[in-house]
Amino acid sequence: MSITLKLLGLQELEIEIASLEKALAEGRSRLGESRQLLEARQTKSTLEESHRQATSRLKTLEWQSEDLKNKLKHINDQLYSGRITNPKELTNLQHEAEVLSANMADIDEQALREMENTETLWNEFNLAVESLAGIEETWKLDQQQLMQDIQAASEKLARLRQKRDEAAAEIDAQVIQVYERIKTQRSLAVARVVNGTCEGCHISLSSAQLQHARSASMEKCANCGRILFCE
Numbered sequence: 001m002s003i004t005l006k007l008l009g010l011q012e013l014e015i016e017i018a019s020l021e022k023a024l025a026e027g028r029s030r031l032g033e034s035r036q037l038l039e040a041r042q043t044k045s046t047l048e049e050s051h052r053q054a055t056s057r058l059k060t061l062e063w064q065s066e067d068l069k070n071k072l073k074h075i076n077d078q079l080y081s082g083r084i085t086n087p088k089e090l091t092n093l094q095h096e097a098e099v100l101s102a103n104m105a106d107i108d109e110q111a112l113r114e115m116e117n118t119e120t121l122w123n124e125f126n127l128a129v130e131s132l133a134g135i136e137e138t139w140k141l142d143q144q145q146l147m148q149d150i151q152a153a154s155e156k157l158a159r160l161r162q163k164r165d166e167a168a169a170e171i172d173a174q175v176i177q178v179y180e181r182i183k184t185q186r187s188l189a190v191a192r193v194v195n196g197t198c199e200g201c202h203i204s205l206s207s208a209q210l211q212h213a214r215s216a217s218m219e220k221c222a223n224c225g226r227i228l229f230c231e
């Protein structure tokens with residue numbers, strides 16, 4: 001196997017390793033609770049709290065209504081007892097009864113609206129509970145799959161790194177040094193030659209360069225400095 005073919009093989013292994021490392025990092029970043037799950041959980045607790053508050057407001061309104069009803073009954077009992085004969089006192093009591101009735105009507109109307117609101121919130125809360133359960137179920141399955149994928153990718157990565165080290169060990173240390181140096185500058189150190197052109201920089205090679213590249217020797221592109229590989 002020519003030295004350039006060995007270097008190309010090494011480079012291809014390194015490309016595969018880099019892409020797998022990227023995929024692994026991306027997979028690991030998806031481990032844990034998803035944004036969708038957190039949002040669904042938040043929606044559920046917000047609705048739960050809103051429903052609790054609405055129920056508490058409704059209770060207060062019902063107490064207020066009950067209180068007004070008792071007061072009104074007390075006044076009506078006085079009004080129709082026949083014990084009060086003073087016209088001014090009677091007028092005052094009648095007026096008080098009217099005010100209480102009006103207040104009660106107002107409170108009852110508020111209570112009715114609050115009752116509807118409580119019901120709506122309760123339905124929304126139940127839908128949110130259902131939705132959260134579905135999201136949690138899907139999320140759990142996704143996480144299980146993700147963990148399996150991460151495990152498989154980690155194992156594959158370990159094998160590839162081993163292969164890469166073995167491939168590198170078969171190449172002369174000085175050649176590796178050159179390869180690493182070009183890599184730091186050009187990211188990829190080996191460029192294929194396609195139709196007489198360096199694939200790294202897309203510049204046509206001179207016939208002398210082509211000839212050298214076709215021989216077993218290690219020829220670098222005069223333009224970009226990459227190691228040329230001819231099929």
Ligand SMILES: [Zn+2]
Pocket residue numbers: 191198199200201202203221222223224225226
């Ligand atoms: Zn080049």
